[in-house]
Each structure stands twice: as structure tokens, then as C-alpha cells.
Amino acid sequence: MSPPPSESDVKGLDADITARRGDFEVHATLRVRPGQVLALLGPNGAGKSTLLRVLGGLTPLTAGYVRLDGRTLDDAAAGVRVPVADRRLGTVFQDGLLFPHLTVLDNVAFGPRHAGRSRREARAVAAEWLERTELTEFSDRRPSALSGGQQQRVAVTRALATDPDLLLLDEPMSALDASAAVTVRRFLGRHLASVTAPSVLVTHQALDALALADHVLVIEDGAVVQEGPPADVARRPRSSHVAALMGLNLLRGRADGETVRLAGDSTLVPPGRADGNVFASFRPSAVTLHTERPHASARNVWPGRVDGIAPHGDVLRLHLAGPVPLLADVTPAALADLEVGEGDSVWASVKATEIDVYPA
Amino acid sequence: MARTLERPTATGPPAAVGRVPLLILIPAVGGLAVLLLPLIGLFVRAPWTDLWDHLTSTEVTTALRLSLTTATISMVVCLVLGVPLAWLLARVDFRGRQFVRALVTVPLVLPPVVGGIALLATFGRAGVLGEPIFEAFGYQVTFTTTAVVVAQTFVALPFLVLAVEGALRSTDRRYDEVAASLGASRWWTFIRVTLPLAGPGIVSGAVLAWARALGEFGATITFAGNFEGVTRTMPLEVYNTYQTDAPGAIVVSLLLLAVSVGVLAALRERWISGVAP
Numbered sequence: 001m002s003p004p005p006s007e008s009d010v011k012g013l014d015a016d017i018t019a020r021r022g023d024f025e026v027h028a029t030l031r032v033r034p035g036q037v038l039a040l041l042g043p044n045g046a047g048k049s050t051l052l053r054v055l056g057g058l059t060p061l062t063a064g065y066v067r068l069d070g071r072t073l074d075d076a077a078a079g080v081r082v083p084v085a086d087r088r089l090g091t092v093f094q095d096g097l098l099f100p101h102l103t104v105l106d107n108v109a110f111g112p113r114h115a116g117r118s119r120r121e122a123r124a125v126a127a128e129w130l131e132r133t134e135l136t137e138f139s140d141r142r143p144s145a146l147s148g149g150q151q152q153r154v155a156v157t158r159a160l161a162t163d164p165d166l167l168l169l170d171e172p173m174s175a176l177d178a179s180a181a182v183t184v185r186r187f188l189g190r191h192l193a194s195v196t197a198p199s200v201l202v203t204h205q206a207l208d209a210l211a212l213a214d215h216v217l218v219i220e221d222g223a224v225v226q227e228g229p230p231a232d233v234a235r236r237p238r239s240s241h242v243a244a245l246m247g248l249n250l251l252r253g254r255a256d257g258e259t260v261r262l263a264g265d266s267t268l269v270p271p272g273r274a275d276g277n278v279f280a281s282f283r284p285s286a287v288t289l290h291t292e293r294p295h296a297s298a299r300n301v302w303p304g305r306v307d308g309i310a311p312h313g314d315v316l317r318l319h320l321a322g323p324v325p326l327l328a329d330v331t332p333a334a335l336a337d338l339e340v341g342e343g344d345s346v347w348a349s350v351k352a353t354e355i356d357v358y359p360a
Numbered sequence: 361m362a363r364t365l366e367r368p369t370a371t372g373p374p375a376a377v378g379r380v381p382l383l384i385l386i387p388a389v390g391g392l393a394v395l396l397l398p399l400i401g402l403f404v405r406a407p408w409t410d411l412w413d414h415l416t417s418t419e420v421t422t423a424l425r426l427s428l429t430t431a432t433i434s435m436v437v438c439l440v441l442g443v444p445l446a447w448l449l450a451r452v453d454f455r456g457r458q459f460v461r462a463l464v465t466v467p468l469v470l471p472p473v474v475g476g477i478a479l480l481a482t483f484g485r486a487g488v489l490g491e492p493i494f495e496a497f498g499y500q501v502t503f504t505t506t507a508v509v510v511a512q513t514f515v516a517l518p519f520l521v522l523a524v525e526g527a528l529r530s531t532d533r534r535y536d537e538v539a540a541s542l543g544a545s546r547w548w549t550f551i552r553v554t555l556p557l558a559g560p561g562i563v564s565g566a567v568l569a570w571a572r573a574l575g576e577f578g579a580t581i582t583f584a585g586n587f588e589g590v591t592r593t594m595p596l597e598v599y600n601t602y603q604t605d606a607p608g609a610i611v612v613s614l615l616l617l618a619v620s621v622g623v624l625a626a627l628r629e630r631w632i633s634g635v636a637p
Contacts (some may be wrong), residue, residue, distance in 0.1 A: 058537055091541040097534055101556040110552075114543035162542055195435035 002222045011069060012198040014278045015167055018063035018076075019047075019054045025062075026050050026222035032198035033216075034069075039201045039213030039230065047222040053201060056091055057084040064234075068165050068198075072268055085114070087166070090159030090197075094171040096151040098143035104140040104154050105130065111162030120231050129161040131168070133191060149180030153187050160191065167199040173208055183358075185211050206248055207281060209233070211358070249287070249326050251280045260357065264323045269300050270357040278357050284317060284356035287328035290347040302326070306342050309335075322346055379510040384514035397569070399617070407607040407615055409563040414611035422589050423597035430505065430593060431573040434512035441513075443562060447550065461525075464587065475514055478583025483598035485584075507584035508591050520569040525591040528554065528560020567627050571620055594619075594636065 013032040018025065026047030032038040054177050055066060058077035058082060066074040074080045083338035089230055090111070098107050102352075130136045135153060145202040145281065152172055155327035159167060173181040174189065203209055209216045210230045218226035218233060226233055231252065255274035259267045270282055292321055294301060304320035311317070316335055320326040322326065326348055340346055373514060381391070407414070414420065447515055448454075483490040485500045494500045501507050535557060539549040577595040585592040592600065594616045602609035 056537075056541055058541075070442070082535070084547055087541075087545050089442070089541050093534065095540060096534070097533060097538045099557075101559070110544070111542040114545075114548060125617060158542070168541075249484070347510070 012105070013055075013068055013200070015037075015055065015074075015128055017051055017054050017061050017065040017066065019050050019059055019061045020281065021047070021050045021059070024050075024222060026219075027064075028217060028219065028224050029218070030055075030140075030200065032200060034194050034198055034279070036214045037192055037199040037201055037212055039203060039209035039216045040219055041203055041206060041209045041216050041233070042205055042219035046219045048204075049170060050217045051219075052168055052200060052202045055166065056089055057082060057087050057217070058170050067077075071165075081228040088162070089165055089166050089168055090162045090164030091168045092152070092155050092159045092170065093127075095175040096143070096148070096155040098146075098151055098158070099156055102145055103140050103142060104135065105147070106142065107154060108158045108161045111158060115162065119139065125278045126161055129157050133157045133160075133187070147180065148176045149183045152176060152184045156184075156188060160195065164197050167195055167197050168241070169199065169201040171202055173205065188212055204247075206233075206250060207279075210279060212251070224324065234311070246285070248281045249284060253278060253280065255357070262324060266302055266323045268355070269299075269352045271352045271355055272356045272357075274360060277290050278359055280355050281359045282350055282355045284327040284329040286350050287333075288349050289328055289330060290349065291338055291340065291341065292345050294349050300352065300355070302348050304346055304348050306340060306346060309342055326346075363548055388484070389491065402610055402613060402617070403484075406610050411611055414608050415615060419588065419597060419601070420615065422613055423594050423612070426505070426508075426535065426589065426592065426595040427574055427616075428511060428619075430508045431570050431576075434511050435520075435566050435570040436542045437509065438517050438573075439566055442517050442520040442565070442569070443524055443555070446521045446528055446565075447554065449521070449552075450525045450528035451533075451537045464518050464521050466518075467515055467606040468522075471578055472515055472576065472580075473582050474578075476511060478581035479511060479514060479579060479583040481505075489559055502583060503585040503587065505584075508593060509543070509578055510552060511579035511583045515576055515579055516569040516572040519572050519621030520565040523565030524558065524562050527565070530561070531557040541559055545612075559596040571624065574616070574620060 009212055013030060015028075015030040017030065018027045019026075021025075024047065024083060028040075028047075030038060030051070037134065040051060042048045043106060054061050054074065059072050061076050061317060063076045064074075065072065065076065069089075072078075073087055074178045075079060083266075092107075098104075098253050099110065102110070105123060105126050109119075109122040112125040113122035117125065127136070129138055133153060133156070135150070135157060138146060138154065143154070146154065152175075156169075156172065161168075169188070173184050186206060192212060201208065201212055202214055210233075215228050216228060216230045216233045217224050245248045251260075251262055251268060253262040255261075255270060255276060257273055257275060258269070260270055260274060260278055260280055262280075269309055270278070270280065288343060302322060302324040304322035304326060306318055306326070307321040308319040309316050310319075312329060315329040315331055316331060318328045320328060328348060338346070369472055399581060402468060405579075445464070449464070451556060470548070479591050480502065482488050483493075483501050485491065490500060490502070501510065531554065535553050536549050539553045540546070544552065548581065574593075575595055576593070580591065580593060581599075582597055586592050586596050594612065597610050598612045598616065
């Protein structure tokens with residue numbers, strides 16, 4: 001074993017974590033440079049939230065270390081564990097967890113207040129942040145008067161207002177409905193760009209990792225199973241498991257208004273105008289299968305071959321091989337009507353309105 | 361759409377599962393009667409004609425003032441001592457926590473008169489602590505208004521601790537983690553987050569403690585005695601009056617009933633109903 005790098009040579013987050021939760025052990029090495037966003041992507045129970053809790057000081061590590069800008073926050077061998085309140089963190093929790101008894105302004109002022117500022121100064125800092133995140137209109141409201149998406153934007157602002165050395169985001173979109181998730185994702189994308197601290201984002205949505213992260217660790221059963229830039233992880237899931245945990249068909253292409261060119265000469269029709277490099281995502285349930293080429297003109301239609309069929313909840317998930325590899329969910333009855341089995345050729349179609357196209 | 365589940369649109373009346381069985385209904389009504397009949401008796405036998413004279417007598421007004429004062433002081437003492445104790449029980453894992461919680465509930469089931477004897481054995485002039493204190497300072501607490509407060513606090517504190525502990529347990533502990541992650545020390549988390557979130561539970565605990573203190577009789581008469589203007593609170597006044605003047609005792613009882621119910625009702629509107637989500 002090589003000794004860990006000495007304290008001074010790593011800027012940002014440098015962590016080698018082994019932690020235990022019950023009988024379950026999770027291990028990962030995390031390096032995040034200042035201003036970069038690392039996504040921990042994985043299914044529920046994979047151990048990614050445990051890693052985040054270790055970084056946040058809420059769970060002790062059993063081996064390894066956590067260093068931030070050369071400052072040791074945890075060191076199992078040396079018995080160092082800096083208390084949560086002294087770590088200089090900004091944390092965004094899954095369901096926001098805004099203090100229900102405080103106004104939006106006082107929620108955001110909470111961090112600055114405990115960084116030693118007077119009540120007035122803290123409120124001034126909070127007001128400034130709310131202006132920056134365009135939430136000033138909600139300043140005097142209680143969290144209960146806000147929608148889920150608004151609450152989560154306030155929660156992000158509250159975390160940013162602490163001027164953290166490390167920003168931790170724990171499934172910030174998972175408690176939101178789809179449209180609120182889109183808003184918050186966009187909001188995060190905009191404001192994470194100006195964060196100079198390293199950020200760690202835990203998510204089980206590939207979309208979040210792709211939209212927000214500079215680097216992705218895919219975590220499964222307490223270990224890192226895939227690592228790389230998000231685009232690589234998206235385009236080339238190295239296992240069906242990674243694809244499955246994304247829960248999405250995810251295509252990347254270049255849009256020129258009305259169409260998106262995908263890899264290998266295929267095209268995709270987006271729901272609206274799209275330009276430049278885009279991601280296109282849709283659920284496997286949005287895919288309809290046909291034995292003959294369907295004639296509807298405005299549809300996205302691709303040929304494919306059934307490569308595998310597996311039960312997925314109360315539907316069957318088909319893996320289609322071809323120029324556009326797809327996952328398709330169909331009911332057992334629908335599959336029986338199609339009289340399609342493994343190895344058969346099919347046509348897959350997806351309505352443009354079912355596709356979410358967004359800039360890469 | 362792959363999966364659109366049919367969901368009931370509204371919660372209608374519960375499905376018909378038959379009539380309420382008489383074997384349940386009859387004892388239930390009987391239970392209600394046990395609670396209500398004595399109160400009705402109180403109203404029926406009250407000397408309504410000279411009610412006002414009774415109410416404005418010096419003995420009654422003195423006792424009422426003493427009761428309200430001591431019950432309120434006891435409530436404050438319970439808050440100051442009980443909320444931290446409840447927090448310790450709800451938030452800190454320490455050895456013997458279950459045992460401490462069991463100890464807290466002992467005064468709850470102890471006959472108050474036994475509590476009074478216990479207080480005498482401890483703080484009385486010949487008591488474990490009372491004797492050295494008397495020898496050193498010449499002060500004894502028994503038969504003073506302070507003793508009334510001590511007796512009331514002793515019986516009321518468990519109500520407050522249990523109510524507040526329950527409230528603290530039902531508030532989301534993750535708010536404590538949020539506060540810590542925003543840089544707040546445990547003390548400031550307690551002050552600025554935990555206490556306000558448990559606020560309704562603390563208020564209802566305080567009301568319970570106040571009501572218990574107001575009705576305290578056994579421990580008070582044993583430990584503090586029965587001296588007009590000093591230790592004769594309303595329940596003791598009821599007892600005293602009853603020796604010579606039964607209708608008068610009923611009037612004082614009604615007054616005590618009115619005060620307790622009035623305060624409970626006023627607070628219920630504002631606070632206690634807010635506890636239930």
C-alpha cells in the first residue's frame with residue numbers, strides 16, 4: 001500500500017472512505033477539485049448516501065480519511081473526526097428540510113448567523129443570496145407556503161449562503177415531481193457553475209449526473225463499479241446493470257432545429273425545436289413495438305432486434321439491439337399479441353412528446 | 361401510458377360494517393356517565409342563590425390567588441427543569457436511559473400523600489437534606505409557600521417531561537442534522553431549532569403540568585400543611601370548607617372546575633389542537 005498523499009498537495013476534496021451501515025460495508029475513493037461536481041450514481045441502498053453522510057460528519061468512517069483543502073476532517077487511524085458544525089459544509093437534503101418555523105429569509109440566514117455574524121448581517125447576506133437565486137419574492141414566506149420545487153431551490157440557496165468549503169447534495173431532485181425536478185435541475189446547473197468549492201451530488205437518476213456532474217462514480221453494493229465523465233457513463237454503460245439503474249433510455253446527438261442526429265446515421269424527432277449537442281431521454285415505457293414498419297410520419301421509428309426479455313415490475317423489459325439500442329417496457333399481454341420473442345426483428349417507435357430533449 | 365393506477369377520488373364515508381354492538385355501546389355510555397354524573401351533581405346541589413357571597417369571601421379569594429400563583433410558578437419550574445430532562449431522554453443515548461425514564465414516571469403513579477411523606481423525609485426539618493440545611497441556615501421549607509411549589513412541582517414534573525419527550529421524539533431529528541451542517545452548535549440547535557419545533561408539545565406539557573399543580577392536594581397538605589394565605593390552596597380550601605359548610609365547598613369546587621376548564625379550553629383553541637397534524 002502506498003501512503004496517502006501528504007496533506008498539502010491536494011486541493012479540494014480527497015477522501016478514501018470505508019464505512020459501515022449495519023452489516024453492509026461501503027468503500028470508495030473520491031477526489032474532487034475545487035469547482036468540480038462529482039456525482040455518486042447508484043440504486044437505492046448502494047451505499048452512496050452513507051458516503052455522503054461520512055463526508056458530512058454524520059456517520060463515522062471505519063477506515064480511511066477525508067481531507068478538504070489539506071485539512072483533515074476524518075482520519076480513522078489517527079482517530080480524528082471533526083464535528084459536523086465545524087466542517088464548513090453546505091448540505092442540501094433530499095426533501096429540502098427547510099426549518100418550518102422560520103421564514104425563507106431566516107432559513108437562508110441560518111448558516112451565516114452561525115458563522116458568527118450578527119442577526120442583521122446574516123439577514124443581509126441571506127437577502128443578497130436570495131436575490132442572486134431570484135427567490136427574493138419568497139423571503140417572508142414560511143416553507144409550507146412554497147411548492148416542493150421552490151422549497152428545494154431555497155434549500156440550495158441556504159447551502160450556498162454558508163459559503164461552504166464542500167457542497168453536499170443528497171438526492172436533491174428525488175422527492176419532486178417531474179416538472180419541479182426539471183426546474184430544480186436547471187437551477188442547480190446554473191448555480192453550481194459559480195460554486196468554487198468541490199461538490200458531491202448523490203443521485204439515483206442518471207439524468208442528474210449527466211446534467212450536473214463533471215465526473216461520475218457509479219456505486220453498486222457498496223463499491224464503485226464504473227467511473228468516468230458523465231457522457232461516457234451515459235453512452236457506454238459497461239453493464240446492463242448500469243443501464244438499468246439509469247432507468248432511462250438516454251441518447252445523445254446533435255440537433256439542427258427539427259431533428260437530432262444520433263450515432264450511426266439514425267435520427268430522432270424532438271418534441272420542440274432543439275439545437276446543438278443534446279441529450280434525449282425517455283422512459284422504456286414510452287417505447288411502442290411493432291412487427292411491421294409503422295407509417296405514422298412524425299414518429300421516431302427505429303429497427304431493432306430483441307436481445308433479451310426480463311420481468312421488470314409488472315411489465316417485461318426488452319433489450320433491443322440495433323443502430324439505436326433501446327430498452328422497451330411492454331405488458332406481457334402486448335408482447336403475446338405481437339408474437340415476438342428473443343432474436344426477432346421489430347420496429348420501435350417513440351412519440352416525440354414522450355422524449356425529453358435538453359442541452360448537453 | 362404504461363401504468364395509471366385507479367385511485368379513489370375522495371375519502372367517502374366508511375363502508376357499512378354493521379351497527380355498533382350493544383356490548384360495546386353500553387359500557388361506553390356507562391363510562392361517560394361515571395365521568396359526567398358527579399359534575400352534574402355538583403351543579404344541581406350548588407347554592408346558586410348565595411353563590412356570589414361565597415365566591416367573594418376572603419378565604420376563597422386568598423386561596424384562589426395562592427393557587428394560581430403557586431401553580432404558575434410550579435409550571436415555570438417544571439419547564440426549566442423538565443424540558444432539558446426531556447431533551448436528554450429523547451436525544452442522547454446514554455446507559456440507563458430506560459431506567460431514568462422509568463424513574464421519571466414513578467411520581468405519576470405514586471399516591472400524592474406518599475409523595476408528601478417522601479418530601480418530608482427529605483426536606484422536612486428532620487429530613488435527609490432538611491436537617492443539615494436547618495442547622496446551617498436556620499431555614500426550613502416545610503409549611504411555607506415554597507413547600508407548596510415543591511410539592512406541586514414533584515407531582516407535575518412527570519407530566520411535562522413525558523409530554524415534551526414525546527413531542528421531541530416526534531419532531532424530525534434530521535432538522536438537528538441540518539442545523540449542525542449549517543454550522544450550529546448543539547446548544548444553538550436546541551435553542552433555535554429543537555425548541556421551536558417542539559413548541560406545541562411543550563405548551564401542552566406545560567398546560568398539563570399547570571392543571572396537575574392546580575389540583576394538587578395530598579402532597580401539599582402533608583408536606584406544606586394547611587395554613588390560610590400561606591399553603592391553603594384551592595383544593596385545601598375545598599377540604600377545609602367542607603368540614604363546616606358543604607354548600608360552600610361545592611361553590612369552591614365549581615370555581616376550581618371553571619378555572620381549570622377555562623384555561624384548558626382557551627389553550628386548546630390556540631395550541632393543543634395544533635399538536636395533531
